[in-house]
Each structure stands twice: as structure tokens, then as C-alpha cells.
Amino acid sequence: MAAIIEPYILKPSYILRAGLKACHVDDVIQDRRCQATNVRVFKAHFGRHPLHLAQVWRDLQLFGIMTVEEAKEKKSFRGFMLANNFLRLYESEDVRNARFGGNYDYNRALAWDFVGRIASLKVHRIRCPTTWPVRLGASADGTQLRTNEPRDEEMRRNPKNYAYKYNFAGLNYLIVLSLWTNHIWFASGGDPGSTHDMTITRQEFVDMVPDGCRVIADDAFTGKTEREKSIFAVSNNLDAPAVKEFKGRAKARQETINKRLKDYESMSKPFIYGIEKAKLCFAAVITLIQYSIEDTSKFGEPLYCL
Structure with a gap:
């Protein structure tokens, strides 16, 4: 023992x-x-x-x-x-x-x-459950953080590092939130800025979604395969007003996390200490945020309930 x-x-x-x-x-x-x-x-x-x-x-x-x-x-x-x-x-x-x-x-x-x-601590505090309490269980969104251009022996500026949001080099991260609890279920390790949100999702997250469960996301997550299309609930003009409002509130929770992430200056300013340390800092910051959002006491900063 x-x-x-x-x-x-x-x-x-x-x-x-x-x-x-x-x-x-x-x-x-x-x-x-x-x-x-x-x-x-x-x-x-x-x-x-x-x-x-x-x-x-x-x-x-x-x-x-x-x-x-x-x-x-x-x-x-x-x-x-x-x-x-x-x-x-x-x-x-x-x-x-x-x-x-x-x-x-x-x-x-x-x-x-x-x-x-x-x-x-990220692997201990940010974990996607193998079974979800409800079928519509999560929301997902990508966020880009700016870095200095990594050194490349062949070219001064490598297009793969391009982050469209900043018109400069950066890293793209995927963040998945539980819809019904104050937990971050997944946060990717950091991919080159040009990597599409759906590419990261396809490579790192899709296999974590139990069969029959769904994830609210924006139009960037429109899938190609039948399984991907069945997983992601994207914007739809045929949605009832109540459904549109629910999806909008789920996406607003994602923006809240993005805002709290970028309250840290190491996440909002161009990062100059290299790609690996940028990924390390992201893992540390997203873990620290998890501690505050899961605390529903007067000292915590929980996300609003859907």
C-alpha cells in the first residue's frame, strides 16, 4: 500500500x-x-x-x-x-x-x-471523461497566441508559422469546455499558427468524444466525415431561436476562457523565449485558470451556467 x-x-x-x-x-x-x-x-x-x-x-x-x-x-x-x-x-x-x-x-x-x-499539473487537472453525463456535453474553440518567428535554416519566414489573427508567427490551441460543469476538458499542446482548428481537432480530440455525443462549435469545425458531422453542432439557419441562443451562450463561455487566458501578459504579448517554452507557459496558465473556474465559492471565478 x-x-x-x-x-x-x-x-x-x-x-x-x-x-x-x-x-x-x-x-x-x-x-x-x-x-x-x-x-x-x-x-x-x-x-x-x-x-x-x-x-x-x-x-x-x-x-x-x-x-x-x-x-x-x-x-x-x-x-x-x-x-x-x-x-x-x-x-x-x-x-x-x-x-x-x-x-x-x-x-x-x-x-x-x-x-x-x-x-x-495539466494532465491531472484537465482531463476529458470517457463517458459524458449528457449527449450534448461540450463546446470547442481555437485560440491563437503570438510568438516570435522561429528560426528556420531554409527561409526567414515559414508560412506554417503564420497566425492569421496577428498577421505574424504564432501557435494555435484548441480548448474544449464542459457545458454543464466548470471544467476544461481538453487543451491542445500548441500547433503551428497556420494549422486549422479542425485539423487539430481531428488529430487530437475527435477520438475522445464518445459515440452519440455532440460538441458545440463555430463554422470552422464543419466536418468532412460522417462521424465528424455527427459530433459538431455548428451554426445552422434552421435552428430554432432557443437553440441559437443556447449555442451563442456556449460560445460566449469559450470567449470568457480566451479572455482569462490573455489576462496573462505571457499569453497576450509576443512570446520571445522559443516555441517549447511558449507551449510550457500555455499549459501552466490554462491549468491555473482551471483552479479558479472550478471554485464556486466567493473566491472563485466560475463560468456562468447554461
Whole structure:
């Protein structure tokens, strides 16, 4: 029988106070402000509520991505906060090190280490069930994120990297949401910007859809095979007004996720650290968003119900 892991827990109140102190908001100022203001400033620097970051910290240990012994080391918490700050604000190293202090190389290594660890939670937190509770169970949409043009030995600009949304190089991702729960069921790993949404879907997601189940999507997901046509419920002029409204609300939930994704500066600005690290950051950010949308308490940010 496997031993039960007793994680080294950090309270949200500790993460809030320590995070704000790292941003030069000292104890006197924190005590003078109301809790809501402190949380708002914290989220502006680190992206998510301290409660959700506390849950991420716990899960890193429960899923074996970080040992309990590592969690007790001061450098681990520092790396964790550096990673979240980098994902949220995407600042230059000069600006980030002026805030956190310390050695450039040391902070850089810590930040990327914990970006990778947070990204590793994606396979545990974002999973498509093998059986769906209802036949019409999900919605899907693609989103493009801008990157610098990857180096190519043969051509300066490779058309496969072209992202039409930005008229520049980028990566295309597919995101699938559960219609009836606050869960992201699937998020692709990142394909070259010119890759069509349906191509990604055909290669990575179609086989996950149980027979007889359907997915709401836009016209880009018009299928070629009979199975694809039976899976995707796209716009139809013959739809009743209530059906059109339902599809519109499902698509609006997708746009909400896209907006929250791009609230992170590392997702909305051109990414300069290479394709593989861009994919790593996407995996980390989409996982962090999952923690906040599944929380239906007053601290969470759940999607509105259909």
C-alpha cells in the first residue's frame, strides 16, 4: 500500500502576505488596506487568488511533482511566486529582479523550474471523461497566441508559422469546455499558427468524444466525415431561436476562457523565449485558470451556467 503523502501546506493568508511583501507592499500598508484591496493587488501581480495558488502548491506535492522536502525549502516558494509573477506580468528580468532581488541566473532558473512544474499539473487537472453525463456535453474553440518567428535554416519566414489573427508567427490551441460543469476538458499542446482548428481537432480530440455525443462549435469545425458531422453542432439557419441562443451562450463561455487566458501578459504579448517554452507557459496558465473556474465559492471565478 502506497504511503499517504502529508503535504507541506501553505495557508492562503501566508501566500497573500508574502506575495505582497515581495512586491514591496509591507505589513504596515497591508494592515491599513482592506482584504479585498490586498487580494486585488495580489492578483494583479500573480494572476490568481491566494487560495487557488495554495491549492496548486498542495497538488504539486500530492501528484509527486515536488517532494515535501523540496516544499519546505525557502527557494521553492520563491520559485513558485517568481513563476506566477512571470506568467502574469511577463516583465523583463531587470524589472522582475528589481522587485524580487537576488541573482539574475538564480531567479531565472527558479522561475522556469516552477513554470514547468505547474505545467505538469495539466494532465491531472484537465482531463476529458470517457463517458459524458449528457449527449450534448461540450463546446470547442481555437485560440491563437503570438510568438516570435522561429528560426528556420531554409527561409526567414515559414508560412506554417503564420497566425492569421496577428498577421505574424504564432501557435494555435484548441480548448474544449464542459457545458454543464466548470471544467476544461481538453487543451491542445500548441500547433503551428497556420494549422486549422479542425485539423487539430481531428488529430487530437475527435477520438475522445464518445459515440452519440455532440460538441458545440463555430463554422470552422464543419466536418468532412460522417462521424465528424455527427459530433459538431455548428451554426445552422434552421435552428430554432432557443437553440441559437443556447449555442451563442456556449460560445460566449469559450470567449470568457480566451479572455482569462490573455489576462496573462505571457499569453497576450509576443512570446520571445522559443516555441517549447511558449507551449510550457500555455499549459501552466490554462491549468491555473482551471483552479479558479472550478471554485464556486466567493473566491472563485466560475463560468456562468447554461
